[in-house]
Amino acid sequence: DTEVTQTPKHLVMGMTNKKSLKCEQHMGHRAMYWYKQKAKKPPELMFVYSYEKLSINESVPSRFSPECPNSSLLNLHLHALQPEDSALYLCASSPLGLAGYNEQFFGPGTRLTVL
């Protein structure tokens, strides 16, 4: 299995809702990433987990809460979002422990619309 899967593909939520995005990989990768991508812009890194521990938080607002319950699964919990949070949310994974750069593999993304 050489892919990163994300669910749901599309999500529409109100500003008072609580929802979660899910990302899964079975490549044995021990680093997982959340990116946010606005239209016509490159992805922006949000969070990085390495060995299931949060290693990078790019000053993301607390209404986004990441969770890595095990080495294959990464969640992004959403609460009290704003319309400007509408974007494509991409997950990626990469191996760890190899010399040099470890290639990131991207999922298909979740298209989030906040009303």
Added chain:
Amino acid sequence: KNEVEQSPQNLTAQEGEFITINCSYSVGISALHWLQQHPGGGIVSLFMLSSGKKKHGRLIATINIQEKHSSLHITASHPRDSAVYICAVPNYGGATNKLIFGTGTLLAVQP
């Protein structure tokens, strides 16, 4: 000045044309990614390269580490190649690599 710059930003080609997209970077790198994103879609990794040249089908990627420059070539372009092409470099070697993305090149191949 961005650390990773791409040119051109937009490119329109006729089917069958040879296409070149360029990427220049100012940071030290151990590898460079070429990524493809179709409109509204996720990101697909086309190449990761740290030296020389790689070929996959009609796609060829080259990198010159000394000149800090990489190119992505598409031979015999086809409308299905229409997408945004993004180059990305890790800002440091190590366990978890933060990628610095270029702004992308929007390619439209007309039949």
